[in-house]
Amino acid sequence: MLATSNEFRANARVGLANPTLQSALGKMKVGFPTKRAEAVAKLPEFDALRDQARDIKNHVLENIDWYLERFERRVNEAGGHVHWARTPEEAREIVLGICRRLGARTVTKGKSMIAEEIGLNAHLEKHAIEPVETDLGEYIIQLRNEAPSHIIAPAVHLTKDAIEADFRRAHSHLDARRDLTEPQSLVAEARGILRKRYFEADVGITGANFLVAETGSSVIVTNEGNGDLTQLLPKAHVVLASLEKIVPTLEDASTILRVLARSATGQEMSVYTTFSTGPKRPSDLDGPGEYHVVLLDNGRSALLGTEFQEILRCIRCGACMNHCPVYGAVGGHAYGWVYPGPMGAVLTPSLIGVENAKPLPNASTFCGKCESVCPMRIPLPKMMRHYRAREWERRLGTRVSRLALGAWAWAARRPALYRFAAARAMSALGWLGRRHGSFFNLPLASGWTTTREFPAPQGRTFQDLWRERRRAGGGR
Amino acid sequence: MSAARDAILGGIRRSLGRGALDEARVSSLEARLAGHPRGQLPARAQGLDRAGLLDLLERQAKAVACSVARVRSAADVPAELARYLKSQNLPSRVEMSPDPTLDAVPWSAAPMLEIARGRPSGEEGVGVTSACAAVAETATLMIASGERSPATMNFLPDTHVVVLPASRVVGPLEDAWDRLRAASAAPMAAATMPRTVNLVTGPSRTGDIEQKIEMGAHGPRRLHLIVVEDDALA
């Protein structure tokens, strides 16, 4: 997927001017945080579980090579195959190879951010294989030829009316007079259409929320059940997973599951949590005949041992973006690649290079809300700040901001000069603003004054006044 | 082994500034896997007796839109199923997993039920299964696939009815894993883990349209749990 992350500001303007998006975001900003807060309030152990979840992933990351090899061994024992992919290209070729060997014409897909990361759909289509997204949100955005705008709610940027219009356009074989005003009717229509596709598919592709080293299982967490029909009915189940999805045991997965759904949707458990181990056994009544796990690195192994290692704890719950005021203002597409919001602002430069995602670590007020809700206690603002430091070192920022900040720091290191200049500048600004109390237009701060008054200073600096009063009265 | 595999594992070790793990480290990791230690368990799911577990299960089930009926014995199951189907205006034809637990139910007691045992047909109807455990903590049903338990039965029918002996109700999820582990002769590993272990918590739903929850996205839109209280079925 081609990244437009460097055009964040322009992308954001588009988002801010899109009334459908703004209406959808308005609902999201209330819905997700409220549900999470209610779920957290019902579990007194929540914060202790966050600590444990963090510790489990830290333990994994220190020993990840061993756990991956153990996972691979277990998958092999169960009759499955593990494929290692360094790059998106390698991952795409592995999947295509499996599909071709099985003569696949149609593949169904459960929601997978790795599939987005490697641009799988376009690659399959190029080779005359039809990918069918089965998660409702993914299905909707596939109809629209869009990227997901959220990692757990891909169509969160759309309103019901927009989706109705898409369904009428895409499902033109259905009665044009049918009633689609209620979301229930849209859900039922998608269910009916996709039900057929599950049976037609030759290969089913899912992502993975966890890979369990103990048992060689891949785990998916869904509410719809689409990931299960996707993997159970075709000839082969292909799992796309990045390296850091590994956890040691079923118990470790259980601990993290307790914080996952609560953080994501405010549920205590998602409806379907499915542990898949190998292909169908000879005596089983159903299940896929083949089981493949594609393990994608794509730059992750290089994050280990760096100040960005902690982002590899991320379990893709979406809480950071659900609570992010910037995401809530501009929506996910503004971030310009696969992963939006605060986790995207760290992961995107980590995976595609900070030079291709310069604005993302800057597009934060450092309000800290993301870190405060992250179930894995990932210090997202700190890592964004690390990227800003890299950007500063490599002089990737704009010249103007660099000069302005440099000048400010230069003056701040020289208190006498600072005091002299500040007294004069504030005196002048204070005098200019004395009537109105604020400025309607300031040449160097037009970004501010286009939409806001800029409050005028009182005229004297605190330090001058303080010194003067102390000298005069020795106290207040 | 592939070049990509070697490159990735080598890259990990380089990043972590070490080679492959030494023997002492490996044996401590092996011990951790073998011991599979539990994390903190929610207090709500601990120290409950049978009645407490059933109450918690029922409360949590209702919170996730799963209806619950308690019956005294296996003999009461057919009537309860018939009652449920009627109350939902559902046909009396059901598809049923060939699960041995369900073999012990005297289905002939409800002759109006038309029962097809085996794999689901794929039609939108009623599917009946059992479950190997029910986690009271979150009203989560653990259903493992096998030669008498098709996993698709949990997803293809429009209505899913689960017949559960009360003895299989546990507090936390970890207790359900222990039940599953105990059911296999060897230590838990890929070879003994059932192909599919479904944890089902309520009926299928989606919030993908304006975050409004709609039931029955792809899987069953109704989930009904029949708990059999005596231990004859266990």
Place this chain on the structure above:
Amino acid sequence: MSDTQTRARPRVGLFATCLVDLFRPSVGFAAAKLIEDSGCDVEVPEGQTCCGQPAFNSGDNADAAELARRAIVMLEGYDYVVVPSGSCGGMIREHYPELLAGDREWAPRARHVAARTWELTAFLHEVRGLRIEGVRHDGVVTYHDSCSGLRELGVKAQPRALLAGVAGATLKELPGAETCCGFGGTFCVKYPEVSDKMVSEKAADILATGAGTLLAGDMGCLMNMAGKLKRMAMEQGARPVAVRHVAEVLAGMEQDAPPIGESK
């Protein structure tokens, strides 16, 4: 600690912050009065400039560290350092030790200053147990929790506890009080449209409370919200809202200065 115990009145170094120094000295005087009322001697260390947060948040760690070292030299002799800002207080308390962690000489000095540094309302309420008496503000006020103070320093209950002592004032809680106002330091300059969207929603929430006065503990956020509220009053006929630093109300010094962005 022994200093504090042996001397009746602890010595407090007031770090005014650059925004108070430059834009709103009245907040500095209000803070000084409150600290003195709580039984401390206040000094304003000479040579204050900037805590270094703009440089730090822009990735300019070298300049940030230099400013941090300057501030540490200036502040390390006091029993307490008090800052009328959660943002600058958070910089000193949370980020100076982080910034200088690798420096054998400066890391302990950074930790020493950090351990003594308090946001103003937290200091007054938690450390000094100050009760506000004899202060009046008639009307409904609402309160915005500035992000750094709230999430880095745990400032939430303290200003409310202090405000409870102000006669005549009713606190109407602001829905979304913990949501960022969109200031974010350089953020509001780099992404003005996004910042404006955030402050617009904040302003709408403030107006919906019906409060006549908006209070907060950070000048950056206050200037942002005051600027938006005033522009909305000018251009959309929105109800005017008086915007002040909470210290001005607590100190009973509202008459000393018009609200932020207003003229005398």
